[in-house]
Amino acid sequence: MQTLTFVKREVPYWTTGTVATPAGPVFRISTEWTRADTWGMVRSRTGAYRLNYAVTPGLYAIGNPADDSDVFVTANYKLTFDMLRRELKGMNAWVLVLDTKSINVWCAAGKGTFGADELIKRIADAKLDAVVKHRRIILPQLGAVGVNASVVQKKTGFRVIFGPVQACDIPAYVQAGYKKTKEMGTIRFSMLDRLVLTPMEINPAMKKFPWVAGGILLIFGLQPQGLLFKQAWLGGLPFLILALLAVFAGALVTPVFLPFVPFRSFAIKGWIVGVLSVFLALRFFEPVSTRDPILLIVAYLLFPALSSYIALQFTGSTTFTGMSGVKKELRIGIPLYIGAACLSLLLMTVYKLKEWGFV
Amino acid sequence: MKYLSNVTTLKYTRDTCTGCGRCVEVCPQRVFEMRDKRAAITDRDQCMECGACALNCEFGAITVNSGVGCAAAIINSMVTGGPPTCDCSDNSAGCCG
Numbered sequence: 001m002q003t004l005t006f007v008k009r010e011v012p013y014w015t016t017g018t019v020a021t022p023a024g025p026v027f028r029i030s031t032e033w034t035r036a037d038t039w040g041m042v043r044s045r046t047g048a049y050r051l052n053y054a055v056t057p058g059l060y061a062i063g064n065p066a067d068d069s070d071v072f073v074t075a076n077y078k079l080t081f082d083m084l085r086r087e088l089k090g091m092n093a094w095v096l097v098l099d100t101k102s103i104n105v106w107c108a109a110g111k112g113t114f115g116a117d118e119l120i121k122r123i124a125d126a127k128l129d130a131v132v133k134h135r136r137i138i139l140p141q142l143g144a145v146g147v148n149a150s151v152v153q154k155k156t157g158f159r160v161i162f163g164p165v166q167a168c169d170i171p172a173y174v175q176a177g178y179k180k181t182k183e184m185g186t187i188r189f190s191m192l193d194r195l196v197l198t199p200m201e202i203n204p205a206m207k208k209f210p211w212v213a214g215g216i217l218l219i220f221g222l223q224p225q226g227l228l229f230k231q232a233w234l235g236g237l238p239f240l241i242l243a244l245l246a247v248f249a250g251a252l253v254t255p256v257f258l259p260f261v262p263f264r265s266f267a268i269k270g271w272i273v274g275v276l277s278v279f280l281a282l283r284f285f286e287p288v289s290t291r292d293p294i295l296l297i298v299a300y301l302l303f304p305a306l307s308s309y310i311a312l313q314f315t316g317s318t319t320f321t322g323m324s325g326v327k328k329e330l331r332i333g334i335p336l337y338i339g340a341a342c343l344s345l346l347l348m349t350v351y352k353l354k355e356w357g358f359v
Numbered sequence: 360m361k362y363l364s365n366v367t368t369l370k371y372t373r374d375t376c377t378g379c380g381r382c383v384e385v386c387p388q389r390v391f392e393m394r395d396k397r398a399a400i401t402d403r404d405q406c407m408e409c410g411a412c413a414l415n416c417e418f419g420a421i422t423v424n425s426g427v428g429c430a431a432a433i434i435n436s437m438v439t440g441g442p443p444t445c446d447c448s449d450n451s452a453g454c455c456g
Contacts, residue, residue, distance in 0.1 A: 109411075110409070110427055110444075111444060141384070141385060141387060142387060142409075142411075144384075144385035144411035144414070144415055145409045145410055145411045145414070145425075146414075147414075147415075148414050148415060149381065149415050150415070150417045162384050162385050165387055180384075182389065185384070185386075185387065185389070186387060186388070186389055187387045187388070189360065258360065259360050264361060264362055264363050264364070265363060266430075312430045313430050313431055315428055315429055315430045316427070316428070316429030316430060316431055316432060317429075318360075318428075319387070319407070320360050320361065320362050320388065320405070320407050321362045321407055321428035321429075322362060322366065322367055322406060322407040322408035322409075322428045323408050323424070323425070323426035323427060323428045323433070323443065324366040324367055324368055324408060324424070325362045325363040325366045325367075325428060326428045326429065326430055326433055327433055328363060328366055329363070329430070330430060330433055330434065330437075334434075
């Protein structure tokens with residue numbers, strides 16, 4: 001029966017044949033990336049494609065593994081899986097893929113899907129105790145957030161070793177006799193690491209942008225005689241540009257230049273970059289709306305707050321922010337954001353009343 | 360890079376530690392190191408409350424109120440009343456990469 005279902009399964013393009021195991025044949029996986037893998041990475045790094053970017057869980061082979069070969073455990077997010085198999089080039093090893101619902105190791109460990117229960121189940125399903133004669137499995141270090149190593153050992157007999165944080169350190173780690181250097185055990189978060197995360201900051205923010213733009217145009221276009229397109233466009237355009245800049249200040253500039261922007265608080269970092277962008281924009285573009293001091297105040301009140309709020313969202317993508325810290329930022333930040341928004345609305349009302357000649 | 364100081368809920372009891380070294384092995388922020396055959400905290404403010412150390416400490420020497428340090432998740436939990444999770448991905452393509 002096992003073989004029958006196996007044959008029916010579609011053969012993924014990243015496999016090169018099969019390897020026989022006591023639990024039936026398993027796919028041998030290629031350690032090369034094709035154009036499809038690169039394109040998949042781009043798509044999953046920029047949008048919703050990531051939600052279904054998955055590999056079938058279970059046991060796979062790298063090269064020609066034997067019963068003394070290492071077992072590497074990973075998530076079934078295809079990008080995670082791809083990064084691992086690329087680094088295992090030239091090795092003979094087993095790869096055990098857990099069902100993490102196409103989520104990376106760290107996030108899945110946080111949710112519990114990359115966890116002891118799932119690992120124990122997969123070890124049993126793959127008959128790992130018959131596939132290999134040793135009793136050790138190597139997990140990515142960040143999997144420790146979800147996997148209690150002692151529970152796994154008690155239930156399966158396999159000793160969990162937490163390997164390097166990043167797959168690219170695996171060859172050096174194996175060469176060194178399974179010894180981790182301090183660097184291998186620490187998360188790095190370079191400018192490039194941060195840059196590749198920004199599309200997922202910009203895209204969600206830009207999805208809400210039409211609402212902000214509509215609101216701005218409505219406020220400026222509203223006249224005693226009705227909605228005037230010319231007023232909306234001429235008056236609203238500078239604010240539209242400022243809003244767009246605020247999005248990029250919070251979602252792109254702040255994340256990329258994170259360590260260089262002063263203060264530890266993300267809200268303050270985002271606010272500083274926001275103020276700077278309003279200042280520079282008003283200097284270089286000299287938008288017409290600055291003729292009124294009320295509009296100038298609103299510009300400095302509202303847009304840095306928007307940038308600050310968006311920058312705060314980046315805490316979800318960083319490697320070093322904790323829940324208690326983010327909660328503290330929100331406790332202080334949210335009342336200030338609401339305050340800034342309400343005050344801006346009040347000032348705009350005064351501005352409109354002045355414009356209409358009521359004040 | 361460091362986040363806010365004096366906010367972490369990490370607690371470590373040296374008396375309960377057996378010196379197995381799991382916490383040093385799992386902490387991605389190098390909060391722990393071995394000193395005199397027992398674990399010791401190097402810099403508390405490096406802790407991001409991921410919870411790997413507490414989960415893997417067989418002897419209960421470490422506790423931490425772990426959770427996701429993600430503004431969107433925490434705002435969601437404030438609105439819905441549930442715990443903060445990464446499950447904000449229904450239509451916005453999610454926060455977890």
